[in-house]
Amino acid sequence: MRDFVLDQPGGRVVFGAGSLDAVPGEVRALGAERVMLVNDRHSRTTAETVAARLPGLVVARVGRTATHVPEHLAADAVRLARESGADLLVCVGGGSATGLAKAVALETRLRILAVPTTYAGSEMTPIWGLTGDGRKRTGRDPGVRPVCVVYDPVLTLGLPPALSAASGMNAMAHLVEAVYAPRVSPLTVTAAIEGAGALARALPGVVRDPADLAARDEALYGAWLAGWVLGTTTTGIHHRICHVLGGRYALPHAATHSAVLPYATAHNREAAGPSLAPLARALGAEDAAAGLWDLAVSIGAPTSLAAVGMRERDLDEAAALVAAERPVAGVRDLLRAAYAGARPS
Ligand code: NAD
The missing domain is CATH 3.40.50.1970 (Rossmann fold)
Structure with missing residues (x-):
């Protein structure tokens, strides 16, 4: 039904x-x-x-x-x-x-x-x-x-590789959070998987050769889908964390998304259930969280909050601020994992 x-x-x-x-x-x-x-x-x-x-x-x-x-x-x-x-x-x-x-x-x-x-x-x-x-x-x-x-x-074409990579992972975050959004429409999920595949294919080429127009075209196509998807549904814990970190600690927006995304995805593995499987396939990975981490590493996008300027001593306050908006179990552990930056297992 x-x-x-x-x-x-x-x-x-x-x-x-x-x-x-x-x-x-x-x-x-x-x-x-x-x-x-x-x-x-x-x-x-x-x-x-x-x-x-x-x-x-x-x-x-x-x-x-x-x-x-x-x-x-x-x-x-x-x-x-x-x-x-x-x-x-x-x-x-x-x-x-x-x-x-x-x-x-x-x-x-x-x-x-x-x-x-x-x-x-x-x-x-x-x-x-x-x-x-x-x-x-x-x-x-x-x-x-x-x-x-x-x-x-x-x-x-002039978007530097580091910004392209981080911004691409920002777009990817919209797609990831859509696939497990409550009451998400099948049209949105289809667009999200298409967008994730486009970005996963395009971003390595964009970073290798920022002037590669075909790769740029594919990446912008994925970004359009990501924006469309974001506009059609709701977001979850990942966007909430990035929202708090950006507003409170003035961390760079796209890079923060990149650093948090693999860990937010791992955090949601159980709740998301099978909805993450097509996303993993679009990434060419067995597991979506690990696939996102691998993609980020392959394009030189940040995979740790430490790398984007977060201070370890602020992690507990950040977890409290996220939980104050809406209580969610495990936010502190998620943030600690994102700070450390190891590949999600
Ligand atoms: P940005 O707009 O701040 O741009 C980052 C830097 O890149 C700037 O210095 C800019 O001048 C430069 N730049 C932009 N395009 C360039 C290009 N083609 N070549 C070279 N340099 C270029 O960063 P962003 O990541 O695009 O946007 C972040 C902001 O967007 C945040 O405030 C975030 O909250 C917001 N945002 C809002 C939504 C929404 O739906 N409301 C969605 C995503 C992001």
């Missing part, structure tokens, strides 16, 4: 090498007349290219972003959006740029067109996040999900 919930995403997706050229047409198709551009430092030139192809339409620009969207940056961007009378947000960059645009959309109800340049996946989700006073708040609001997403693998 089937019993599931599917949060159906409604946006438009344009995918393919060279798709950046489609942005002006997509902006016009949305009927926008006053665009506010949001980009991270890396995507400044790309944003300038977009602006040049939208003569007279760009009324405001934000070029400063930060991980986990600090509240003061969001407040400044909201003010600029209001003062400029913008009617569309176009964000270009990683998850932090998308996150800032979402923070503006949350307050102003403006629509977003997103051009992602990492594998974070935020562009496909209704999830927003804001950080202040060492605490990250998140929520779901369909109004912040971009109405159009333009994926151009060419824009990811």
Whole structure:
């Protein structure tokens, strides 16, 4: 008997090498007349290219972003959006740029067109996040999900191997947590397994040769699926831990996901039961947790919290903070295993 919930995403997706050229047409198709551009430092030139192809339409620009969207940056961007009378947000960059645009959309109800340049996946989700006073708040609001997403693998060619590897494992985390999510839809599981296979195939090639467009195309395809999957279902203990660690200890977002994922997967082995088996197969492994660890090691992504800057003395506090959100047995052991970084057995 089937019993599931599917949060159906409604946006438009344009995918393919060279798709950046489609942005002006997509902006016009949305009927926008006053665009506010949001980009991270890396995507400044790309944003300038977009602006040049939208003569007279760009009324405001934000070029400063930060991980986990600090509240003061969001407040400044909201003010600029209001003062400029913008009617569309176009964000270009990683998850932090998308996150800032979402923070503006949350307050102003403006629509977003997103051009992602990492594998974070935020562009496909209704999830927003804001950080202040060492605490990250998140929520779901369909109004912040971009109405159009333009994926151009060419824009990811410059993503350095270490960032590519960590960001790829961040995407993988969305896929892993989907397969054992309560009441997950069969469509989501199918997409998750497809995405995991794509990332497992692509990431070694991306790291070996960051300019390999075919590998970049496959990795971004996996990342799209990961974002789609994240937007259609719920997350579990892995995302909760990364959320607490990111907000409280300012650890690097994608790298933290990479470091925690094999251990969160091992922690969930029993509860997940057979749902992890197709995932393991997609990874070419006997066991999903060990397969994720092997993949991370093979692409040089972090497999320990020590390696991403977590201090051992903070582990107990972190476990208490995670458990305070919702009590779960074994979080302290999970964090200790993630800190040590040995291959899950
Ligand atoms: P990021 O956006 O902070 O980018 C990391 C660094 O990479 C930045 O310095 C950026 O300028 C640079 N960069 C981006 N694209 C590049 C490229 N193609 N080449 C070279 N450099 C590039 O990191 P991220 O991992 O993409 O995003 C992390 C943020 O996204 C976190 O705040 C996280 O909470 C959020 N996130 C949200 C969701 C959601 O659904 N709401 C999902 C995933 C991540």
